Amino acid sequence: MNPWKVSFFLLAGIVLAAVVYLFSVVAAVSESDPLPSAKPDTGSYNALTVQTTRADFEGIANTYIYRAMEKDAMAIDLAVEDEVVISSQLEVFSYRLPVKMYFTPNVLEDGNVMLKQSSLEIGKLNLPPSTVLKVLKDSEQLPPWMVVRPKEEEIFINLDDLPISGDIKVKAKEIDLPEDDILLEIFIPEE
Numbered sequence: 001m002n003p004w005k006v007s008f009f010l011l012a013g014i015v016l017a018a019v020v021y022l023f024s025v026v027a028a029v030s031e032s033d034p035l036p037s038a039k040p041d042t043g044s045y046n047a048l049t050v051q052t053t054r055a056d057f058e059g060i061a062n063t064y065i066y067r068a069m070e071k072d073a074m075a076i077d078l079a080v081e082d083e084v085v086i087s088s089q090l091e092v093f094s095y096r097l098p099v100k101m102y103f104t105p106n107v108l109e110d111g112n113v114m115l116k117q118s119s120l121e122i123g124k125l126n127l128p129p130s131t132v133l134k135v136l137k138d139s140e141q142l143p144p145w146m147v148v149r150p151k152e153e154e155i156f157i158n159l160d161d162l163p164i165s166g167d168i169k170v171k172a173k174e175i176d177l178p179e180d181d182i183l184l185e186i187f188i189p190e191e
Helices: 003-027 054-068 129-139
Strands: 045-052 077-080 084-092 095-107 113-122 146-149 154-157 169-176 181-189
Touching: 045 054, 054 077, 084 129, 095 129, 095 169, 113 129, 129 146
Parallel strands: none
Antiparallel strands: 045 181, 077 084, 084 095, 095 113, 113 154, 146 154, 169 181
C-alpha cells in the first residue's frame, strides 16, 4: 500500500477522533452545584416594597452584570421582555455564534429568583440547552450571585449575595413579566 494513503488515513482518523472527543467533552453535563442555603436574618430591618417595570428591572440587572464582569471579554446582555432573555456569544472553532437563551423567572420562598430555561437560539446549530449552559458556565467568569445549573437547565439568582452597600437586602416578592409587574422588597437595617 502507498505510504501516502496510509499517512492520509492515519491523519484523517486522528482529526476525526479529536473532533469526537471535543464534542463529547462539551456535551457531557456533570452534576450541578447545590443551591446556596438561605442566609438567616440577624437583625432588625425596615421593609420597603418597590414596584418596578421590565425596563427599569432590565437596567438594574445589566448594571450589576456589567460591574461584575467588567474585565471579561465576552459580554452577557440581559433583556426583560415577556421572558428574561440572556444574549451572549459562543466561540466554536474560532467562530463566534450569537446565543439567545430564554428563561421564565420564578420567585422562590426565600425571595431569590430561579430562571428556568424555556428555549434557546444558537446560530443555526441545534444544541441541547444543558450543553450551552455548561459552556457558558465553563467559559465565563460569572458574578458569584449567578449560579448556572446546566443539568437542570436553570440559573439561580442569589439576591442575598448581590453587592449592595450599607447592609441593605433585596428580595423578590413577585415577578409577572407579561403584565409588566415586578415587586421587590428592600430591607434597610435599623440603627
